[in-house]
Amino acid sequence: MKTENPIAKLEYKVILDWIKRSSSVLDLGCGDGELISLLIQEKQVRAQGIEIDDQAIYECVARGLSVFQQDIDTGLTEYVDKSFDYVILNQTLQQVKKPDFVLKEALRVGKQTIVSFPNFVHYPARFQIFFRGKVPVTPSLPHEWYETPNLHFLGISDFIEYCNQRKITIKHSIFIRKNKRSWFFPNFFAEIGIFLISNEQDQRNRENAYAVNAK
Amino acid sequence: MRGQDGSVGTVETKYYTFDNSTKELTLESGEKFGPITLAYETYGKLNPQKSNSVLVLHALSGDAHTAGFHKGDKRLGWWDAMIGPEKALDTTKYFVICSNVLGGCKGSTGPSSINPKTGKPYGTDFPIVTIQDMVNAQRRLIDHLGIDELLTVVGGSMGGMQVLQWMVSYPDRIRSAIPIATTMKHSPQQIAFNEVGRQAIIADYNWNNGDYYWRSAPERGLAVARMVGHITYMSDVSMAEKFGRRRKNNGRLFKFGTDFEVEGYLRYRGDKFVKRFDANSYLYITKAIDYFNILNGKKLSEIFKGLKAKVLVLAFKSDWLYPTYQSREIVKACKLAGVDATYCEINSTYGHDAFLLEVKEETHLIKHFLRTVSNG
Numbered sequence: 217m218k219t220e221n222p223i224a225k226l227e228y229k230v231i232l233d234w235i236k237r238s239s240s241v242l243d244l245g246c247g248d249g250e251l252i253s254l255l256i257q258e259k260q261v262r263a264q265g266i267e268i269d270d271q272a273i274y275e276c277v278a279r280g281l282s283v284f285q286q287d288i289d290t291g292l293t294e295y296v297d298k299s300f301d302y303v304i305l306n307q308t309l310q311q312v313k314k315p316d317f318v319l320k321e322a323l324r325v326g327k328q329t330i331v332s333f334p335n336f337v338h339y340p341a342r343f344q345i346f347f348r349g350k351v352p353v354t355p356s357l358p359h360e361w362y363e364t365p366n367l368h369f370l371g372i373s374d375f376i377e378y379c380n381q382r383k384i385t386i387k388h389s390i391f392i393r394k395n396k397r398s399w400f401f402p403n404f405f406a407e408i409g410i411f412l413i414s415n416e417q418d419q420r421n422r423e424n425a426y427a428v429n430a431k
Numbered sequence: 432m433r434g435q436d437g438s439v440g441t442v443e444t445k446y447y448t449f450d451n452s453t454k455e456l457t458l459e460s461g462e463k464f465g466p467i468t469l470a471y472e473t474y475g476k477l478n479p480q481k482s483n484s485v486l487v488l489h490a491l492s493g494d495a496h497t498a499g500f501h502k503g504d505k506r507l508g509w510w511d512a513m514i515g516p517e518k519a520l521d522t523t524k525y526f527v528i529c530s531n532v533l534g535g536c537k538g539s540t541g542p543s544s545i546n547p548k549t550g551k552p553y554g555t556d557f558p559i560v561t562i563q564d565m566v567n568a569q570r571r572l573i574d575h576l577g578i579d580e581l582l583t584v585v586g587g588s589m590g591g592m593q594v595l596q597w598m599v600s601y602p603d604r605i606r607s608a609i610p611i612a613t614t615m616k617h618s619p620q621q622i623a624f625n626e627v628g629r630q631a632i633i634a635d636y637n638w639n640n641g642d643y644y645w646r647s648a649p650e651r652g653l654a655v656a657r658m659v660g661h662i663t664y665m666s667d668v669s670m671a672e673k674f675g676r677r678r679k680n681n682g683r684l685f686k687f688g689t690d691f692e693v694e695g696y697l698r699y700r701g702d703k704f705v706k707r708f709d710a711n712s713y714l715y716i717t718k719a720i721d722y723f724n725i726l727n728g729k730k731l732s733e734i735f736k737g738l739k740a741k742v743l744v745l746a747f748k749s750d751w752l753y754p755t756y757q758s759r760e761i762v763k764a765c766k767l768a769g770v771d772a773t774y775c776e777i778n779s780t781y782g783h784d785a786f787l788l789e790v791k792e793e794t795h796l797i798k799h800f801l802r803t804v805s806n807g
Contacts, residue, residue: 273775277796280803282741284762284774294766 226395227332228254230410231306234330234388235259239301242266244288244322245308249276256281264300288321289313295325305331310366323384323415332410337371338393339404356407372402372409379413388412437515439474439499439522442508444538446470447530447575456533456568459561466547469572470495470538471530474514475522477578484578485520485801486569487529488586488593491660491716492708494537497529498522512790519794525582525801532593533568534560534715542711543644554711555641562589562723566596573604580604583801587611587786588753589716595725595761598738607741607804609797612750612786614757615734615764616724621752624663625717628656632710641711653710654701661700666749666782731760732767741807742772743800745793747785773800 228251235241237259243252246265249272255261265283267273276283289312303326305319310333312318322329334356341352351361359366370378372391379386391398391406398406448468449456455465472495477484487497487510498514500507513519520527531539534557542557549556573581584597584605591613598608614621632638635652643649665673674693689695726734735742742765746758755776765772777792779785786793 270775270778274792274795277743277773277775278799280799280806282771282773284766284772285776286759286774294763299769 226392226397227306227408227410230390230392231255231304231330231332232258234412235261235302238262240299241302241304242292242295242300242326243304243306244318245305245311246272246276246281246283247307248272249279249281249283251304251306252276252281253279288318291317292321292325297324298327300326301328302326303329305329305333307332307334309333310336310368310370313367315368323413326414328387328412328414330410330412331375332408333370333375334366335372335391335403335406335409336369337373337403338407342404354407372406375409375411379411383415384413385416386411386413437517438511439515441502442472442474442496442499443501444470444472444495446538447572449571450575456564456571458558459563460559462558464558467533467540467568467571468538468544469530469533469540469568470535471528471572472496472498472508473576474498474527475525477526477576481578482580482582483525483805484573484576484581485525485527486573486581486584486597487514487520487527488569488584488590489529489532490586490588490590491713491720492657492704493590494535495529495531495539496537498527510787513793513797519790519797520585520801521798524805528573528576530569530572532565532716534565534712534719536709536712537707539568541709542641542715543709552644554644557711557715559718560715561719562592562596563600565719566593566600569593569597570601570604580606582804583607583609585609585611585797586613588613588783589720591753592720592723592725596723598735598740598742599725602738602740605740607743607800609743609745609800610758610761611745611793612747612753612758612783613761614753615726615760617721618757622721624659624752625721627659629714629717631655631659632714635710638710641714643710648705649710650705653705653708653713654698656710656713657701657704657708658697661697663752664783666751666780668749668780669782669784672780731764734764735768735770738768738770740770741800741804742770743796744772744774745777745786745796746775747777747779747781747783747789749780750783750785752783 239261241261241263243265246252246267252263252265265281266286266288267283268287273285303322309315309331340354344350344352390410391402392408393406446468455463456467457463493509496508498508498511514527516523531537534541536543542553546553584594586594591610594608594610597605632649632652635649637643637647638649677692679692679695680690744758744761746755762774777789779789781788
């Protein structure tokens with residue numbers, strides 16, 4: 217389910233920084249297991265991956281990872297609430313059939329959830345739609361419309377608004393543009409948004425997140 | 432011993448008869464039964480730390496002859512493609528053991544063995560044995576070989592049931608487990624197919640209540656049982672690919688001979704089977720499979736509680752005899768118990784037979800899994 221692009225590396229670094237040593241991690245749509253391997257190596261986490269693609273599963277096993285071949289759209293019913301320190305949806309949310317349901321399940325099963333996704337409304341995409349009248353193809357959205365694994369199209373503001381509506385706490389958010397952090401109007405400039413969220417009703421953290429003006 | 436091209440070469444079946452102090456085995460039914468002999472084969476070398484043993488568990492019609500060939504016999508062991516130097520179960524690294532199950536007919540004590548009390552074969556006087564009894568007997572063999580902890584237990588179908596039984600009965604004696612194309616308990620459909628096989632045997636006049644060792648065996652019945660079995664081991668697609676609607680009788684009008692190729696194949700399989708398998712063993716072992724229920728009143732979340740072993744569950748998409756939902760149920764139990772597990776649904780059109788045929792995929796998965804277990 218992963219897409220090849222250089223921005224991925226900084227994404228990994230951000231996620232690596234957020235995750236505490238020796239914690240437990242569930243990576244939904246873990247792809248070939250690159251991120252989990254990194255987390256095990258650098259943070260000695262106890263990690264479990266879930267992935268649907270045959271080839272990706274074989275690669276995970278070759279890396280010595282524990283992984284379940286499963287469609288995450290069917291939910292995580294076997295896991296009790298808060299059974300992982302972190303649930304990761306790295307470049308996965310936009311590819312599932314039921315993002316709302318999957319995110320709810322992730323928040324239930326994880327004490328904290330990390331979500332990263334390509335910002336579909338960053339300016340090169342807007343220009344391509346506006347001036348060329350075509351569905352955008354950019355470094356962070358490299359697929360043509362007929363072959364893209366992405367099923368849902370969201371921007372950074374969309375996600376923040378969604379979290380606010382659902383009373384989901386945004387604890388951290390980092391935006392990436394050309395493999396560098398981006399602070400300036402992320403919804404316009406950033407290619408990728410990464411969020412650390414939880415469903416705790418922590419007002420203080422919520423206010424901090426609001427302070428990030430994503431508009 | 433080592434042959435060419437990843438073969439273990441010439442091998443010999445060995446026999447272990449339970450020694451004096453533990454001559455008998457208390458069966459799950461409570462009955463004490465003995466003497467018991469297990470036929471087994473080993474490939475590769477046990478390392479000085481005794482930490483490299485792999486126990487392979489065979490399916491309904493399998494036996495201890497898993498790899499290589501016997502002297503003067505070209506027939507390869509039933510999982511030869513997976514066992515040998517550089518193969519999935521690499522005999523340059525691992526000490527591979529496989530024994531014929533209790534109740535079998537290929538060297539281990541079963542209904543066709545001589546009952547020392549009567550001097551005649553047991554027949555239906557043979558006690559009811561279960562998957563757990565088979566595993567308890569295997570544990571004795573492992574004790575006898577001086578192995579405290581197995582690197583892994585691996586098997587498909589009924590072999591997979593034994594893997595699950597090892598996970599539950601002897602969790603401290605396995606470092607990992609690989610149940611393939613199996614289930615925690617038979618569904619009514621699976622029991623039904625087995626029952627058709629049993630009825631074919633029982634309906635054969637020659638079965639004679641299991642007392643046939645001195646005369647003709649119920650070969651027709653056993654052959655029909657095997658034919659039913661083979662239908663369930665294949666898939667719609669694999670049969671279409673293998674036989675299509677091709678005819679054997681050159682388009683002549685039918686006379687209830689083997690008109691279609693698929694019929695010829697099933698008859699061939701049936702006829703071949705009766706030469707190597709005992710009808711009473713078929714009855715006993717299929718009953719053991721049908722009665723198997725690893726949950727046995729326990730909750731799904733409790734069954735693997737505290738299990739430290741790493742688990743690799745494999746299933747095949749076209750397997751309709753042991754559908755993938757049954758393997759997913761095993762995975763679910765692992766998740767609920769927090770067991771370190773991996774699950775792969777291998778894309779295959781071979782049906783249940785896939786566990787014997789999808790060598791490339793299984794080799795990749797098992798090889799890497801075992802490397803991880805060995806290093807971990």
